[in-house]
Structure formats: structure tokens, C-alpha cells
Amino acid sequence: MLVMKAGAAKVRLDELTFSPDGTGLFAPALSAGLCHWPAYKAGANSDVLVLPAKVVKRLAFTPDGRTLYAGSDQLCAFDLGSRTGTVAAIPKWAALWFGVSPDGRRLVVAETPQGAEGTRLTLWATDALDAPVREVTSTSLVYSALQFPASDRFLLLEGTLLPDRRWEYRRVTRSAETGEVLERSDPLPDDPDQMVLSPDGLTVACRTRNVLRIYPSSGGWGTVPKVANDGKQHFTGVAYHPSGRVLAATSNDKTVKFYDPASGQLSRSFTWDIGRMRSVCFSPDGLLAAAGSDTGKVVVWDADV
Template identity: 30%
Template sequence: MLVLKTASAEVLDLAFSPDSRAVAAAVDGAHVFLWNLDSPNIAPVRLDLGGKYRAGGLRFSATGRRLEWQLATGYRVYDRDERDATNEYPSFLTTATVWKVGPAGDRIVSSHGMPDHFLAGWQFKDGDWVRQWVLSTRELSVESVTISPSGDRFAMLTRPAAPGRWWDQPMRLEVRDLSSSAGLSDGTYPYSYAGKLWFRPTGAAVVGIHGMTLLSWSLPAGGAPRLTRNDNRKHFTALAYHPNGRRLFVTSNDETVNEFDADTLDRTNRYTWQLDRLSAIAVSPDGSLAAAGSATGDVVVWDLE
């Protein structure tokens, strides 16, 4: 077990490099920190955020030589070989209220508000972002957009945005094709406000967090989610799958990481770290390591094998 120090603020996101030899942490209002875990004297590279950080967008490129994170109207790219960072601002993101990047970095789903209200899918082709589809959201409220690890689908929570008390309308899960926006699956959502969503690596499920409850929708069936409540009164805060898709790690609003069987949602293990409440988690691509970040800036890295 290794504890890495950042700043005295909440760790918002964690990411491992593809070779599992580096880990990065985005810290609220501070910096992005990058560690080489093979170094005999592990010290972080401290990277300026470069703008207002948008949570959920920290990722390494497929080669691991670039570290990227989302900003309010674009993204920042750090080249680990050149040791230089640049900001990129695709013009269509200046009007986006929400946007998500696919795992390969060449697809984006963006949500836009006034005056047009639409959801759009983009693909990077021949050096530019090309719009693939547009879905009107003038009468649809969209939240919690997420893209599958395979990059072929996206999920979101929606409800009618008709005049009146639209916020009282029931929400539902929608899963759509990323290349065309065609509907693939849908499910019920038993709460009045949206929680976070993730895809299972195998594509067999979408999971979500709402307060003290873990939700899981089987795909492509959709329908009603399976619900699993925490065994204390602490809220779940973040989750990450083992790359084999069979183990699910969920941080709680205390010092614990709960491990669940991804098929049954039965709790199979619990890790307790003396790091204040936990707020972020990641599992290395080779499945050998996990990392969890705390509300006070500490990151714990431990062996899973």
C-alpha cells in the first residue's frame, strides 16, 4: 500500500496509464498530479489545470504518452515526452453545457442549451470534428451522459421538459448508438434527481450511484434496475470496474472501498483506509492495482492480486 500526497482539497478523478505504471489525480481547484510508479523516489509532476476543470474527464491516450482532461469549454493535453501542456478549444464546445469524450478520444457527445436545445454526436476526421447526428432536446431534459468503454454506445438519464412542473416528471435511462443516436435500450429510474452512470466493460450493464444505493440495468433488456443499498448510512461516491468486468469497486462517503460481484451485486470485500472520506477510484488496465482518492487530497494505491 502506498499513499501519495496532492493538495488539501478533494480528489475529483483518478486515471491509470495503459501500461499501469503511472497514475494521475485531478484535485479540486488545485492541479493535476502525475506519478511514475516505477520511480525509486516517487514524486509528482504538478500540472496546472489550465482553466476550470470539468469533473469526469481525466484520461490517458491509448499510447499513454498524453494525459488529457476536460475544461469548461475545451480540454488540456499534457505531452509526457515533451513535458509541455496545451489547451484545445473545439468551437462547438463553447456553447456546450455538458460534453463527454469517448475512450479513444475521437468521439464526443455534447449537450447544448439556448437557443436551440440539442444533443450532438461528433467524430474527429481528417484533422477536424465532424458532426454525425443531432437529437433535439427542446422537450427533453438530459443528465448524466456517459460513453461505453468500447465507444459504440452512450447512456443518459432523461425526462420530459414540457411546460409546467417538468422536474416532477419521472426520469428514465436511455442507451443509444454513438454513431447514429438510434435508441438501443431503455429502463426505469426510481429517483427524482440524477446520479452518475457507468458502463460495465463487457457492455452487459449500466450501473449508477444514487445516495446510498447502487443501481444496475442489464443490457439490452433495460427495464427496472437491480438495487443494492450500502450497509451503513454513508453515500456511495464513485465506482470503477476491474478490467475483467467481474469485480466492481465502489468508494463510500467514509474511509471504505466496497468490492461487489458485478453479476449479483453481492459485497465480496471491503478495504478500509485512514484517509478521510473517499471521493474517486480507478483500477489499473492490467487489474493489478487500484487507487482511491480522498476529500483531503490523499491518494492510496494498493495491490489487488
């Protein structure tokens, strides 16, 4: 186990990801740009990469690892080889979620423009960011990063305000070519604020405060595995191991826990003395796990799954 630090001051590591080849670790650094750990050494400070996007909260790699999409109110494609970025032609002050298809051809962006109610979905060719190839609008709001079970479709966690002022949340499958709805699930029993897709594409894990539920990624559901956190502390981040055998979750109780996604049973628990844990991820080969905290520290250890 080793502990590293963000090179930017006062950064809470709400998102953390390995590069597709596993040789680097990255985290958004808000107005400072992007934290990059090119090697895993105890006590190492990250490099800080300055990006054209003014604020970086979210990240998405292309499958080949050459380009990293990053942003929040703006979105840029950052070439890691040349260390240069291109800003997509998206209006400023739009809250963005985005994702890249497994074949690397399509970038899908979900945005809620300032002052608007609803979501604008734009579909882009990854080699042309001057204008989207298609645009679709929806009255729902998007609450989590886009997930791609295949290159021709993606999943969203969408919330809709009902006439009685209650919010209703559904898993929605859309076409990556047109953005049109292919499937809309029955309402979820709660109001999750994160959804992650399993490596085999068959299930999604949804995080709601101190509960995790694991749903099928398509069709209906019968008995849904449920994980309740010890005590009342909230889960803060969720990630599947590449094998699909483990679901990892960070929590405000300063722990990282490993669960069996089939049964929801706790298999291992780790306590790292680096603050409240905010994010977790696995290296693509599954050998390493990493978790970020609210103090700007990140711990890397052998996953041993």
C-alpha cells in the same frame, strides 16, 4: 498499501484514472490543472500539469494513452508526450461530459450551454478539433460520463423534466456516427448521478445516494441486483474491475467496498485513514486499485481480485 498526495493545494479527488498502460495515475485538479503520479511511491506528491482548459473536473484517455481529454467548462486534448494542449472549439461556460470511442476515432461531447435547457451533443474526429462533424440537440440533460459498449454507439444517463415537474431518468443508446437515439430504456426507478459500464459491455452500474443498481446495458430488465450502503452514508464513486468480477464503490463513511456485481453481495471492505473517499479505479491489468479522498490523498494497493 501506500498513500500519495496531490501536488496541488485543497484538491478533492472526485475522479481518478490510471493511464491505459497502467504506468501513471491521473486526477483533475480544478483550476490548478492535472495531478499526475508517474510512479507509485509512499508519500509522493503528484506532478501538476498546467492545461489550456481553465478548470479540469473530468478526464478521458484515448485508447493508445497518448492523448488525455480534460476539462469542465472548456475541453482540451492534452498530448502527454509533448505536454501541449489543444482547446476544442466549444463555447465557454458549457457544462461538459465527454468520452472517446474504443477505436480512438470519435470524441463525443455532451454540453449544456449557459442559460440553456437541454443538451447539445457534438461528435468530433479525434484528429480535428476545429469543428464537430455532427451536432444533435436534446431536451434531456446528461448526468454522467459517456460509456462506449462498442465504437459505433455510446450510452448516456439522461434526465427529462416531465410536465408535472418530476424528473425522469433513462439509459439512452445513441449512434457514434450520427448521435441519433438507437434505444431508450424504460424509466429508472430513481435518479442516479453516475453510470459506469462493465468491461464486457453487458451491464451498467448506477449510483444513487446510498444505493447501487446494476442494469442490463440494452433491452429491458427483470430482477436488478441492488446494493444498499451500510447506514445512511452516500456512495461517491463506482468502478468495475477489468475482470468484471468486482464492483468497487467509495463512500462518505471513509471506506472502499468490493461487491459481487452478479448478486450485489459485499465481498471485501477497506478503511483507509485518509479522509472521506471520493473516487476509485483499477489499473488496466487489474493488479492495482486506487482510491482518492476529500483531503487530496490517494491510496494504492494490490487489488487481489
